Amino acid sequence: MSGTYLGMPSFPEAAKEAVHNVTLRANLRHATHTIRDKRALAVAELADWAELREAGKQIKDHTLRYLDRYLEQLETAVTEAGGTVHWAADAAEANRIVAGLVKATGEREVVKVKSMATQEIGLNEALEAEGISAYETDLAELIVQLGDDRPSHILVPAIHRNRGEIRDIFQDRMGSWGRPAPDGLSDNPTELAEAARLHLREKFLRAKVGISGANFMVAETGTLVVFESEGNGRMCLTLPETLISVVGIEKVVPSWRDLEVFLQTLPRSSTAERMNPYTSMWTGTADADGPQSFHLVLLDNGRTNALADEVGRQALRCIRCSACLNVCPVYERAGGHAYGSVYPGPIGAILSPQLRGIQSEIDASLPYASSLCGACYEVCPVAIDIPEVLVHLREKVADQGGKGHRLEKAAIKAAGWVLDHPAALAAGERAASRTRRLHPRKLPGAGAWTADRELPELPAESFRDWWKRNRT
Amino acid sequence: MSAGPHSRTSSRDRILARVRSAVAAAPEAPVPTRDYLTTHTPDDPAAVLDLLHENLADYRAVVHRTTADELPLLLMRLLAYRGSATVLVPPGLPPEWLSAADATRIHDRSVSTAQELDAVDSVVTGCALAIAETGTIVLDAGPGQGRRRITLIPDHHICVVRVPDQVVASVPQAMPRLDPTRPLTWISGPSATSDIELDRVEGVHGPRTLEVVLLQG
Numbered sequence: 063m064s065g066t067y068l069g070m071p072s073f074p075e076a077a078k079e080a081v082h083n084v085t086l087r088a089n090l091r092h093a094t095h096t097i098r099d100k101r102a103l104a105v106a107e108l109a110d111w112a113e114l115r116e117a118g119k120q121i122k123d124h125t126l127r128y129l130d131r132y133l134e135q136l137e138t139a140v141t142e143a144g145g146t147v148h149w150a151a152d153a154a155e156a157n158r159i160v161a162g163l164v165k166a167t168g169e170r171e172v173v174k175v176k177s178m179a180t181q182e183i184g185l186n187e188a189l190e191a192e193g194i195s196a197y198e199t200d201l202a203e204l205i206v207q208l209g210d211d212r213p214s215h216i217l218v219p220a221i222h223r224n225r226g227e228i229r230d231i232f233q234d235r236m237g238s239w240g241r242p243a244p245d246g247l248s249d250n251p252t253e254l255a256e257a258a259r260l261h262l263r264e265k266f267l268r269a270k271v272g273i274s275g276a277n278f279m280v281a282e283t284g285t286l287v288v289f290e291s292e293g294n295g296r297m298c299l300t301l302p303e304t305l306i307s308v309v310g311i312e313k314v315v316p317s318w319r320d321l322e323v324f325l326q327t328l329p330r331s332s333t334a335e336r337m338n339p340y341t342s343m344w345t346g347t348a349d350a351d352g353p354q355s356f357h358l359v360l361l362d363n364g365r366t367n368a369l370a371d372e373v374g375r376q377a378l379r380c381i382r383c384s385a386c387l388n389v390c391p392v393y394e395r396a397g398g399h400a401y402g403s404v405y406p407g408p409i410g411a412i413l414s415p416q417l418r419g420i421q422s423e424i425d426a427s428l429p430y431a432s433s434l435c436g437a438c439y440e441v442c443p444v445a446i447d448i449p450e451v452l453v454h455l456r457e458k459v460a461d462q463g464g465k466g467h468r469l470e471k472a473a474i475k476a477a478g479w480v481l482d483h484p485a486a487l488a489a490g491e492r493a494a495s496r497t498r499r500l501h502p503r504k505l506p507g508a509g510a511w512t513a514d515r516e517l518p519e520l521p522a523e524s525f526r527d528w529w530k531r532n533r534t
Numbered sequence: 535m536s537a538g539p540h541s542r543t544s545s546r547d548r549i550l551a552r553v554r555s556a557v558a559a560a561p562e563a564p565v566p567t568r569d570y571l572t573t574h575t576p577d578d579p580a581a582v583l584d585l586l587h588e589n590l591a592d593y594r595a596v597v598h599r600t601t602a603d604e605l606p607l608l609l610m611r612l613l614a615y616r617g618s619a620t621v622l623v624p625p626g627l628p629p630e631w632l633s634a635a636d637a638t639r640i641h642d643r644s645v646s647t648a649q650e651l652d653a654v655d656s657v658v659t660g661c662a663l664a665i666a667e668t669g670t671i672v673l674d675a676g677p678g679q680g681r682r683r684i685t686l687i688p689d690h691h692i693c694v695v696r697v698p699d700q701v702v703a704s705v706p707q708a709m710p711r712l713d714p715t716r717p718l719t720w721i722s723g724p725s726a727t728s729d730i731e732l733d734r735v736e737g738v739h740g741p742r743t744l745e746v747v748l749l750q751g
Contacts, residue, residue, distance in 0.1 A: 113570040120566035127563035130553045149546040202729035251730040267648040283714040293725040293740025300682040322706045337668035341720035351681040362549045370556035
């Protein structure tokens with residue numbers, strides 16, 4: 063992960079700051095509610111949504127089961143189509159390969175289409191260390207990059223910024239990256255988009271090297287697919303002489319026909335559109351059309367760890383639509399930064415601890431960044447049972463031990479004994495009811511739980527006593 | 535390159551070995567079932583065409599319907615209305631389409647730079663097919679369409695769809711008709727962004743105006 067995420071505090075700490083930021087909460091609430099309502103309409107248009115969801119889930123599960131075979135088939139197909147395939151076990155290796163490829167072209171700047179995988183490995187920072195400037199060209203990524211900020215949403219990385227903040231960032235920072243913002247720039251979205259168009263166009267038209275990710279790779283044909291809206295993707299994928307795509311190994315699908323499922327489910331789940339404005343598909347290199355040199359870097363970086371976990375591996379079905387973020391009550395209030403990863407929200411809470419392990423404070427806290435309400439599972443177009451994986455990961459974190467978990471284990475053990483001894487339970491309940499006025503408002507040792515919650519009031523009489531009085 | 539052939543090979547083998555051991559104990563996964571629909575639209579060419587028209591317009595493409603006889607005049611009018619002095623012409627575009635247009639024809643040669651194409655006002659192309667349910671046109675860089683860059687750089691794109699042979703109802707109907715070995719560009723409405731407070735703004739980097747001509751007969 064990118065260096066900016068190192069040393070992140072645990073989720074509850076990071077979230078506490080975010081929930082007190084009124085602007086942030088307003089920006090997030092507006093955005094998530096707008097998009098979730100639109101998405102519901104887009105999905106309702108398809109009578110066979112449940113069947114598409116099931117097919118998507120099965121295609122992904124089938125692929126993951128035979129991933130070795132499909133990756134080898136993909137490698138052969140891409141190579142036969144004129145591309146070169148590289149394999150990267152971790153972030154450092156992927157960055158080394160990409161930097162080497164860029165240097166071999168003699169260029170010192172690259173244009174990038176938004177890619178989660180390259181954010182995950184911190185590619186921009188790695189290239190900068192090698193003296194190579196990487197320009198993000200997705201409007202939201204540009205806002206994040208110019209603002210020296212971190213993305214906070216999978217699909218709309220600058221969702222936490224409103225138009226006024228974006229205007230200020232453009233005015234202050236565009237000039238130091240290239241063409242400055244026009245004088246008197248207002249906060250009107252059309253004007254802001256125009257400023258981005260002018261600023262980036264000079265970079266697109268002179269770029270010799272493009273870097274992308276991919277939404278899908280087809281093993282059968284060697285085809286890569288990028289979904290986008292603005293045309294920055296098309297610019298990066300077609301104008302440069304060299305194209306380098308860094309893609310997680312889980313993004314492969316077996317057949318060309320499989321795309322028909324995701325072409326229907328991804329746009330409706332992500333931007334709530336019948337189809338996103340632009341989708342580019344390319345297979346190796348084409349005669350005199352687009353980059354004449356194409357490199358595919360296949361990235362593991364923890365994915366095989368997730369694959370080895372029989373409950374957790376379903377997270378690798380994720381097609382990065384972000385529907386789970388937009389319905390999540392926790393994401394809506396805490397915002398994307400609190401998750402300390404390029405993958406925020408419910409999917410991030412199960413993906414990051416699997417990719418990175420649960421040793422760090424932030425990763426150990428992520429499985430708890432949920433109320434387990436299940437809304438994320440309902441909207442997921444590939445039916446990832448996120449609550450199931452969260453509970454499974456909580457178990458792993460608890461097994462790992464730590465102060466809180468030792469207390470919790472002792473309490474559960476004691477409760478287990480009491481529940482096995484009905485007479486002790488009845489006596490305890492009776493005693494608790496009679497002494498209820500003396501009980502503290504906060505439980506000693508459970509401050510994290512009771513700080514924001516009222517303890518339930520004990521009834522004046524236990525249920526057993528009431529039953530005895532009324533029914534026997 | 536710092537990663538030599540040796541280290542590449544070993545990472546490849548290492549990743550594949552990790553994959554194999556990760557799924558070794560997993561149950562076999564069956565061939566996926568496909569119980570979804572192949573179309574959501576009645577099998578009626580007129581209804582499919584109306585749906586295409588409606589969905590293209592919904593995503594703010596400007597839609598025209600015309601016949602072969604009237605196409606040259608329509609294209610002339612659209613270019614003139616826009617004030618286009620120059621128009622990019624793919625090598626295989628039927629010459630009669632632009633027979634009435636006044637705009638100077640520009641050809642995309644191998645030596646033309648992106649900057650030169652940036653100065654062109656409009657581009658006119660055909661397509662591989664159009665999908666009614668999603669309001670999408672698909673280009674496959676065939677002779678009437680040219681390289682991908684010519685429909686990207688100019689700010690105004692006119693795309694001609696032959697009705698009915700280039701119109702399909704749904705995405706599943708489109709897939710078998712497309713050749714994945716060709717570069718494919720799926721276009722649904724003009725370039726747009728929703729990155730600023732989720733307000734949809736047309737036109738960031740691709741053509742800000744997309745006109746689709748449904749050519750009947």
